[in-house]
Amino acid sequence: MTHGDLVNEVVVALSAGGALAWKNNTGVLRDANGRPVRYGCVGSPDVVACVAGRFVGVECKVGRDRQRTEQRAFADATARAQGVYVLARSVDDVRDALRLEGLTLEAAA
Numbered sequence: 404m405t406h407g408d409l410v411n412e413v414v415v416a417l418s419a420g421g422a423l424a425w426k427n428n429t430g431v432l433r434d435a436n437g438r439p440v441r442y443g444c445v446g447s448p449d450v451v452a453c454v455a456g457r458f459v460g461v462e463c464k465v466g467r468d469r470q471r472t473e474q475r476a477f478a479d480a481t482a483r484a485q486g487v488y489v490l491a492r493s494v495d496d497v498r499d500a501l502r503l504e505g506l507t508l509e510a511a512a
Contacts, residue, residue: 420508
């Protein structure tokens with residue numbers, strides 16, 4: 404499974420379960436003059452969602468991929484704000500983490 408496949412599966416599972424979820428794009432593009440333009444929040448998760456009124460961020464990892472320092476900082480900020488941050492290698496990781504928080508997905512419950 405590729406990173407993109409996992410991100411798509413998480414968005415579909417969250418959306419099918421009644422959450423508002425979307426892929427959170429970040430990166431750099433060049434403008435018409437070739438200057439780099441950064442977009443998105445550094446360290447923010449791959450998927451952002453609202454589940455039963457709570458902020459949920461899902462950072463997807465595949466293979467040997469590991470969480471970066473900026474991503475850990477975002478996870479900590481999410482916890483301080485009473486949100487839910489999930490480091491996921493599968494859709495089941497997301498479901499399990501939400502269940503631990505007392506949140507369920509309607510279609511996955």
